[in-house]
Amino acid sequence: MTPDEVLALLRREPDVEAPDLVAVDATDRLLLDTARETAPDLSRQRVVVVDDAYGALTLGAVAAGARDVRVHQDLLVGEQALARNAARTGLAGAYGSGPLTAELFDGATLVLAKAPKALDALRELTELAAAAADPAVTVLVGGRVKHMTHGMNDVLGAGFTEVSASLARQKSRLLVARGPRPGVRSSFPRCRHDDALGLDVCAHGAAFAGTRVDDGTRLLVAALEGAAPEARTALDLGCGTGVLAAVLARSRPDLTVTATDQSAAAVASARATLARAGLDRVRVLRDDAAATLPDAGTDLVVCNPPFHLGAAVVTAAADRLFTAAARVLRPGGELWAVWNNRLPHRAALRRVVGPTRTAAHDRRFTVTVSTRR
Structure with a gap:
């Protein structure tokens, strides 16, 4: 041809x-x-x-x-x-x-x-x-x-x-x-200490937000202290540089944490972030919407979903992650998600996962908790 x-x-x-x-x-x-x-x-x-x-x-x-x-x-x-x-x-x-x-x-x-x-x-x-x-x-x-x-x-x-x-x-x-040019060498991954989180964030070039922690993630981190206190297993779905997985694993030593992302740069970055924090026990997988994880096997899912596909602003990418969360959560398990206030995610969360309430919000972002039916 x-x-x-x-x-x-x-x-x-x-x-x-x-x-x-x-x-x-x-x-x-x-x-x-x-x-x-x-x-x-x-x-x-x-x-x-x-x-x-x-x-x-x-x-x-x-x-x-x-x-x-x-x-x-x-x-x-x-x-x-x-x-x-x-x-x-x-x-x-x-x-x-x-x-x-x-x-x-x-x-x-x-x-x-x-x-x-x-x-x-x-x-x-x-x-x-x-x-x-x-x-x-x-x-x-x-x-x-x-x-x-x-x-x-x-x-x-x-x-x-x-x-x-x-x-x-x-x-x-x-x-x-x-x-x-002669003598050029790779400078990645790059790492930067985040004083507010007390965490070195490492990133390869294509990782979302790089070594910076975006405001939505910060709002979700602040709200997670009371998330699913009886949980034994947790998933950072669309983990990016691994900040949420690191926060969960560091603050809750008895929690078994898995982090997944379909981006190779994100997975490599998350592994570097977690290794730097001494949290190698967190399992990091390159996976599309948690496809390789079993149904109803997770107590807690945390997610800061993307809202761009290429240059287009769409909800489809987030909807796929919400559907994945609903599949892997056990009945009664919780999805803690953060999203831009102008996006219509609340209706999708209620429909796909279950009853949804607001846990935190500011002028740009909302953190919601959805309980699996």
């Missing part, structure tokens, strides 16, 4: 659907077209793909002739979608997946990446690529024009001697980096 034929078959599943969310976007197509212009014979390139949403970059490159393709996707649902799309297009086994490490970039001659929202995520990619890729590597970073910033040029410029921007096409643009 041609690259266009492959792209036409791609789907988002098992990810959620929402208006204006697609499996292949204009940035994917611009990256692939520019890759073929940069390296007409992709079969001779060592290609690394970073944060391919649903497989368009990976499978498009393979369909265009690439034979050595390594992929890192931060989100587990992206890995699952890529695997399903590879099977759908007959390209299963045509690529290898791995963690975001120097080994991923070892000897790479062409890097294709979707521009991350966080500059630190781009910084971690830049440092790893500059340290390990082939000296002749070309790095292509693509995104929507409205989300591309001059700060991205500066970040790439810290790792590469040449950085330029492409012309815009269909509201997308690329940054092109060449010439790795």
Whole structure:
């Protein structure tokens, strides 16, 4: 099949659907077209793909002739979608997946990446690529024009001697980096002490909020002192950097705590945070909506759900986590969740989990307690 034929078959599943969310976007197509212009014979390139949403970059490159393709996707649902799309297009086994490490970039001659929202995520990619890729590597970073910033040029410029921007096409643009600077090394994970929590928070580049503790999490932490006092098992669902799991495990030594997140960066960050706090007894899993945990086996779930999918503000991601919480909670178990006041989560919590009351609130956030029916 041609690259266009492959792209036409791609789907988002098992990810959620929402208006204006697609499996292949204009940035994917611009990256692939520019890759073929940069390296007409992709079969001779060592290609690394970073944060391919649903497989368009990976499978498009393979369909265009690439034979050595390594992929890192931060989100587990992206890995699952890529695997399903590879099977759908007959390209299963045509690529290898791995963690975001120097080994991923070892000897790479062409890097294709979707521009991350966080500059630190781009910084971690830049440092790893500059340290390990082939000296002749070309790095292509693509995104929507409205989300591309001059700060991205500066970040790439810290790792590469040449950085330029492409012309815009269909509201997308690329940054092109060449010439790795000598002596660049990864500075991640980074850790910072939070005085209010008495905790070192560690984060890889793509982890939400980085080493900062967001205000919603602080409000939930303050409310957790009286949460499910008889609980013996707890789950930090969508754990991010592991702050909630650390607070629970530190304050309640008899509580068995598990932390899950579908983000590879979050899982690595949470492990680093917990290790720094001497809380290695907390189990940290990369898992999509607690899919590998048993039904009705948890007494307490804490959750600070996301409210963005890409650039869109939607409730679907939170609803999936609420549904997961309802499944893993035993009858009478409690879900403690924090969410932005402008989101209509209360009705969903009542419908999906059970009776819901407010435990705390401020001008931006609400903490609710939902009891499993």
